[in-house]
Amino acid sequence: MSEKISRVGIIGAGQMGAGIAEVCARAHADVLVYESTRELAAAGRSRILRSLDRGVSSGKLTEREREQASLRLRFTSDLGDFADRQMVCEAVVEDEAVKTEIFKELDKVVTDPSAVLASNTSSIPIMKLGMATANAHRVVGMHFFNPVPVLPLVELVTTLMTSDDVTTRAEDFARDILGKQVVRSSDRSGFVVNALLVPYLLSAIRMVESGFATVEDIDKAMVLGCAHPMGPLKLSDLVGLDTVKAIADKMYEEFKEPLYSPPPLLLRMVEAGRLGKKAGHGFYVYA
Ligand code: CAA
Ligand code: NAD
Numbered sequence: 001m002s003e004k005i006s007r008v009g010i011i012g013a014g015q016m017g018a019g020i021a022e023v024c025a026r027a028h029a030d031v032l033v034y035e036s037t038r039e040l041a042a043a044g045r046s047r048i049l050r051s052l053d054r055g056v057s058s059g060k061l062t063e064r065e066r067e068q069a070s071l072r073l074r075f076t077s078d079l080g081d082f083a084d085r086q087m088v089c090e091a092v093v094e095d096e097a098v099k100t101e102i103f104k105e106l107d108k109v110v111t112d113p114s115a116v117l118a119s120n121t122s123s124i125p126i127m128k129l130g131m132a133t134a135n136a137h138r139v140v141g142m143h144f145f146n147p148v149p150v151l152p153l154v155e156l157v158t159t160l161m162t163s164d165d166v167t168t169r170a171e172d173f174a175r176d177i178l179g180k181q182v183v184r185s186s187d188r189s190g191f192v193v194n195a196l197l198v199p200y201l202l203s204a205i206r207m208v209e210s211g212f213a214t215v216e217d218i219d220k221a222m223v224l225g226c227a228h229p230m231g232p233l234k235l236s237d238l239v240g241l242d243t244v245k246a247i248a249d250k251m252y253e254e255f256k257e258p259l260y261s262p263p264p265l266l267l268r269m270v271e272a273g274r275l276g277k278k279a280g281h282g283f284y285v286y287a
Contacts, residue, residue, distance in 0.1 A: 002086075002114045002165060002169055003086065004177075005029070005086045005087045005116070005169065005172075005173045005177065006028075006029055006030060006086065007029070007030050007032075007084055007085050007086050007087075008024045008029040008030065008031050008032070008085065008086070008087050008088070008089070009031075009032045009033075009034065009082045009085035009087070009088035009089070009110075010024065010031060010032070010033045010034070010088070010089050010091060011033075011034045011079075011088065011089070011090040011091060011092055011102055011106075012034070012035065012044075012090065012091040012092035012093075013033050013034075013035050013040065013041065013043070013044020013045070013047065013048070013075075014044070014091065014092075014093075014278075015047070015146060015147075015240070015278060016091040016120055016144060016146060016148065017033065017044065017089075017091035017092070017120075018044050018047040018048045018051070019051070019144065019146065019147055019148025019149055020089050020091055020120065020144055020148050021033050021044075021048055021073060022048045022051055022052065022069070022148065022149055023148055023149055023178050023180075024178065025048075025069040025070070025072040025073050026052075026055075026061070026065070026069045026149075027177050027178050027179070028072070028177075029072065029177065030072055031072055031073050031074070032074050032075075032076060032081060032082065032085065033045075033073060033074070033075050033076070034075075034076055034077065034078075034079060034081075034082070035075060035077060036077055037077060038077065041075040041076075041077065044075065045073070045075060048070075048073065049070060051147075051149060052066045052069055052070060053066070055149065079102075079105050079106060079109055080109055082106060082109050082110055083109050083110060083111050084111070084112075085110055085112075085115060086112055086115050086116070087115065087116040087118065087169070087170070087173055088106055088110060088115065088116070088117055088118065089118045089119070089120055089142055090102055090103070090106070090117075090118065090119045090120065090121075090129075091119075091120040091144075093242075093246075094121060094122055094123065094124070094242075094243050094246035094247060094250070095246065096124050096128060096250075099119060099121060099124060099129055100128065100129060100132040101132075103117065103119070103129045103130075103132045103133050103139065104132045104133060106133075107132075107133035107134055107135055107138070110138075113135070113138075114138070114163075114165050114166060114169065115138055116138065116140060116142075116166050116169050116170045116173065117133070117135075117138045117139045117140070118139075118140050118141065118142035118170060119139070119140075119141055119142070120141075120142060120143060120144055121141060121143070122143065122190070122191075122194050122243065122246075122247045123189045123190050123191075123194060123198075123246070123247040123250035123251055124189070124250055125159075125187050125188065125189055125254070126139060126140060126141040126157050126158075126159045126162075126187050127159040127160065127161065127187055130159050130161050130162070131161075136159065136161035136162070137161055137162060137163035137166060138162075138163070138166050139159065139161070139162060139166075140156065140157060140158055140159075140162050140166060140167065140170045141155065141156065141157025141158075141185070141187070141191065142154055142155075142156060142157075142170055142174060143155035143156075143157065143185075143191055143193070144180075145193070146238060146239060152179075152180055152181050153180065153181055153182075153183065153193075154174040154178075154180040154181070154182050154183075155182075155183055155184075155185045155191045155192055155193060156170060156171055156174065156182050156183070156184050156185070157184075157185045157186070157187055157191055158184070158186075158187065159187045160187075188254065189250050189251045189253070189254035189255070190247070190250075190251045190254075190260075194247055194251070195251070198244070198247055198248055198251060198260065199259045199260065200232055201232050201235065201236050201239075201244055202244075202248060202259065202260070202261075202262065202263060202266070203232075203259075204218050204222075204231070204232035204233055204236070205232075205233070205236065205263050205265055205266050206263045206265075208233065208265060208283070209263050209264065209265040215233045215283045215284070218231055218232065218233060219231020219232065219233050219234050233282075233283040233284075234283070234284065236276065236282065236283065237276035237277045237282035237283050237284055237286075238276065238277050239276065240275050240276050240277075240278055241266060241269050241270050241274065241275050241276045241282055242270050242275045244262075244266065245262045245266050245267065245270050248260050248261065248262040248266070249262060269282065
């Protein structure tokens with residue numbers, strides 16, 4: 001039987017990597033986070049500390065728990081430091097070439113033959129990442145949702161090559177250690193949630209593009225008419241318009257369905273750097 005996972009690695013400390021690192025540290029794991037430069041690591045650390053502070057101010061964490069969680073987080077710019085990790089979750093930009101390189105490197109470094117090498121990709125088939133390694137049996141998709149400390153779901157994506165042992169370890173970790181709920185998905189671009197969500201977000205962007213209704217009215221309609229916590233344009237801003245575009249491109253590549261094709265307005269906004277909340281400007285302007 002494999003050892004219980006306590007040494008975790010997270011690659012990338014953007015919105016998702018920071019969130020996953022935070023929930024792992026709050027669940028008492030020893031967490032090593034990779035960012036390529038010191039500046040990015042510092043930005044990632046402050047993102048996590050801000051979120052832990054928010055946990056304290058909303059009464060979900062005590063001061064001591066925040067302190068303990070922050071002490072469990074270390075940062076590095078050397079993937080070589082991941083050798084002793086039992087579980088690594090990659091959460092870098094939604095770009096197949098970048099992720100493939102990382103998996104190739106990680107596989108050489110991580111020594112435990114039953115370590116879980118997971119990707120938080122939204123849309124890249126996990127097999128493509130598994131086949132970049134010499135040990136595709138260790139590779140799974142663990143798809144967390146934004147914001148990670150708030151949303152309870154993890155989609156667990158296994159490939160034709162993932163071993164049962166690695167699948168069980170990943171599922172037990174997400175459910176028993178992180179306290180998340182797990183649904184299983186086959187290895188298709190978009191998995192379960194994005195196969196349903198992305199066409200909806202793109203349809204809302206097409207509505208704005210055609211002048212059919214305003215950004216504010218489309219969002220208001222879905223919040224008040226369907227009890228969604230936020231409308232599709234605010235949600236696109238939260239996800240990041242670069243990420244929405246990258247997901248749509250991948251899903252279109254897989255299925256060739258027009259409903260996944262990114263509308264020109266989305267392309268133009270990404271070209272303009274209006275990437276949503278993280279850039280301070282998307283469909284809305286953020287202070
Ligand atoms: N980190 C930690 N906690 C956060 C947070 C964050 N980034 N954002 C919000 N919270 C917490 C707040 O502290 C607050 O906690 P309390 O209730 O204990 O006070 C709670 O969440 C609610 O927050 P707010 O009152 O500030 O704001 P809200 O009620 O408007 O909720 C929201 C904000 C949680 C983001 C909510 O609007 C929501 O759930 N929106 C939908 C998000 C969604 O659909 N995400 C999925 C995106 S798709 C995806 O992730 C997959 C993909 O591949 C693209
Ligand atoms: P982000 O833009 O907030 O962060 C991107 C991360 O990638 C940063 O850590 C950045 O330093 C790193 N990065 C960028 N270019 C890189 C490169 N060339 N080499 C190595 N690292 C690089 O993005 P995010 O929203 O955190 O998304 C990260 C992953 O999580 C993506 O695969 C995305 O599809 C997935 N995801 C996103 C959401 C969401 O709502 N944003 C939800 C679930 C899954």
